Amino acid sequence: MSNKQVTSEAGNKVTSKKQRTRERIMDAAWQLFQEHGFAATSTRDIAKHAQVANGTLFTHFENKDDLLRQLMLMHIDKVIAEAKREDTFEQPKLKMRHYALHLYRFYLAHTEFSKSLLQGLVWQGAFFSAQMEAFKKLLFDGTRQYDEVRAAAMMDCYFMTLIEGLNSEHPDVSNLVRRLSAKIALL
Structure with a gap:
């Protein structure tokens, strides 16, 4: 297997993990927004529900x-x-x-x-x-x-x-x- 293929496979895993994390955040946010409302839901609530660090949420989204x-x-x-x-x-x-x-x-x-x-x-x-x-x-x-x-x-x-x-x-x-x-x- 060439270095290019290894890099490509590793890149896909990273992208896949990033995508899964983004989807977890989005799922958690949608659920909390529906349950508690947009204004009453904090980014900390979303991060906790998605089981990610608060900073991780901000690597995917600018703000709430x-x-x-x-x-x-x-x-x-x-x-x-x-x-x-x-x-x-x-x-x-x-x-x-x-x-x-x-x-x-x-x-x-x-x-x-x-x-x-x-x-x-x-x-x-x-x-x-x-x-x-x-x-x-x-x-x-x-x-x-x-x-x-x-x-x-x-x-x-x-x-x-x-x-x-x-x-x-x-x-x-x-x-x-x-x-x-x-x-x-x-x-």
Whole structure:
């Protein structure tokens, strides 16, 4: 076996161990955030629950907000992947309605986290730009031409409707999707 192969195998073990540690931290954080809330959960609580040193947590995540953003993005990606398996729509407006149903359901089930994520989206748009661009292109998948202006307007409608829902006393996914549909019908 060459030195290059040994190094490569050792590198994979390190990466694998680092990945497992990162996943343990993320699993612990998600569980504690759900049980105790984001604000009431400290990084020390997360590190203890994940059975890692507090400093180890900070080698993987900048801070607790960064950890929450990464968790939310991971879960949103899963929701989008699930919705994509059921996506049979060709028109961007119908695709938006389809994906919004899945995503709004997730956001409303995790209101506190969703509000934190949206605050970050407003002030740290670059962090989310790749995911937003991919989602806009997904809406136009199967159509002949991507329309950036229309996609951006649809995203504005989507987020404004989500903000309304997250601030509602009695949020309802079906009502949100109907409101979104009425808005994008005007485009």
